[in-house]
Amino acid sequence: MNMKVVKGTTTTTVSASARVRPQLAAARSRLLGPCGGNRGGRGGRDKARSFVCRPAAALGVEKEKWEDEFTDLEDRKNKEPMALPQILKRKRVILVRHGQSTWNAEGKMQGSSNNSELTKKGSEQAKVTKALLENAKFDATFVSPLKRAQSTAEIVWSASKVKPEVLSSLREIDLYSFQGLVKAEAEKEYGEVYKLWKKHPSQFEIDGHFPVRELWFRASTAWQNILRSEATNSLVVAHNAVNQAMICSATGLPPSYFRRFVQSNGALTAIDFFPNLGKKAPKIVIDRMNQSPSRPSWSKTREGSISQKFVLIRHAATDSTDNGTILGTLDQENLNKRGKKQVEKINTFLKDLEVDKVFCSPTKRTVQTGYQLAKNQKHKEVEVKLEERLSNIYLGEWQGKSASTLRGQPPPKDAESLNLLHERTNEAWLDIVQQAAMDGSKCTVIVAHSAVISALICSTLELAPEYSSLFRLTPGSMSVVTFPEGVLNGPGNVICTNFTTHLGSLAEGPTLDEESEDLFKDFETCDWDGCF
Secondary structure, three states: OOEEEEOOOOOOOHHHHHHHHHHHHHHHHHHHOOOOOOOOOOOOOOOOOOOOOOOOHHHOOOOOOOOOOOHHHOOOOOOOOOOOOOOOOOEEEEEEEOOOEHHHHHOEOOOOOOOOOEOHHHHHHHHHHHHHOOOOOOOEEEEOOOHHHHHHHHHHOOOOOOOOEEOHHHOOOOOHHHOOOEHHHHHHHHOHHHHHHHHOHHHOOEOOEOHHHHHHHHHHHHHHHHHOOOOOEEEEEEOHHHHHHHHHHHHOOOHHHOOOEOOOOOOEEEEEEEOOOOOOOOEEEEEEEEEOOOOOHHHOOOOOOOOEEEEEEEOOOOHHHHHOEOOOOOOOOOOOHHHHHHHHHHHHHOOOOOOOEEEEOOOHHHHHHHHHHHHOOOOOOEEEEEOHHHOOOOOHHHOOOEHHHOOOOOOOOOOOOHHHHHHHHHHHHHHHHHHHHHHOOOEEEEEEOHHHHHHHHHHHHOOOHHHHHHEOOOOOOEEEEEEOOOOOOOOOEEEEEEEOHHHHHHOOOOOOOHHHHHHHHOHHHHOOHHHO
């Protein structure tokens, strides 16, 4: 049995943290740089310090007037994104990225060019995506005008009689003179401009345009069409960058968040919108993000990779989670039969992933979820460390009560605030990340509760506590954060949230129906899914 349980807080020493923390801070500062920015409260705009990044002309690249088939649309505007339209009923929108294209395979920069087609692998990815959506019932479909997206939509949506609506605003990011170049060619020909694209894309300028800023505005115009339709469930088939912009413009995140959310070929992202009358925009919950149609690369160890990943697992099901009972810090029950099956599926799915460390909230349901994963590791003995700071949020007199009986009520006065939750979970997160920096751990698993994992994702993205309600996390789900160049060389990216493909028939359906009404009413209880 290659596992042992260590009770107590994280074993990082103060002196070690003191040595590594400045390095992390300096690394983050270097990455964000004068063109980056941190995120404050939800719904505001980028509050980065005022710096000026050099435009393409200042870098010695002559500006040219760019014209193509989309020029006459006049939608390439360096403007603030439009606010989401208010809605009168709940809606779900599922974003799908097209399958692998010929230019994806060749490493060419596609942008909004229309010269690439689906590869055989891309078609197969689309077929698996279709299978993931087998039980979906869409009222409307929207698709990019580019043929790689349209070919994907034809496969995914082949069984439906609903005719897709083509939206030019869903085309991929306009990359102008970069389009058609292999990345090495762009780096050689454009030098500093290409570096700006890689390091600070929101400030990147080419041919007199700011592609990422224009994309954010264009994505917001797509939302006007999609959310104003009568559809309850809508399917959107588009591209990597524009899907990122759709997610961020909907949630109020600025262009500096470009590349912080990964969108894989054929993967789907589900976003729920709730009427929020009296507010400027609907309430938004990301039900799941980047649900891959094939086994994702993060689920197995890649030899020679320098990236460091953190797999965040919500504990598997208990009777209380299945019945909608608010648990908070209560620790009175074990995993139920369904939860034990979920644990088996988690371990089978991650059988090729070499885990270096497992951190658990000190409850039965979290330890039972993480125990077997550590036990099954063959490459070395793996400790299960119980971390008090990963404990679930305390909800006072609500604990042990049915969420359905508490709808519309504010949390009890003695409940732990979101600010306090974020303070302690952020401290735990920094210490865990610092340990990985010191010992070189490639994969760390954290098993905790929905509210805690939401807080950890917010810490990764430098988001305020009020963003906790943005991420839905169901029992047995996995969310993944990676640092592509290592934790000392840039911020973490969110690879996926609420990943449930491994749960198979135990996972919930992709679209809304009448039976899901109670599920979504429960969001009103304490404003995020983490209470259960």
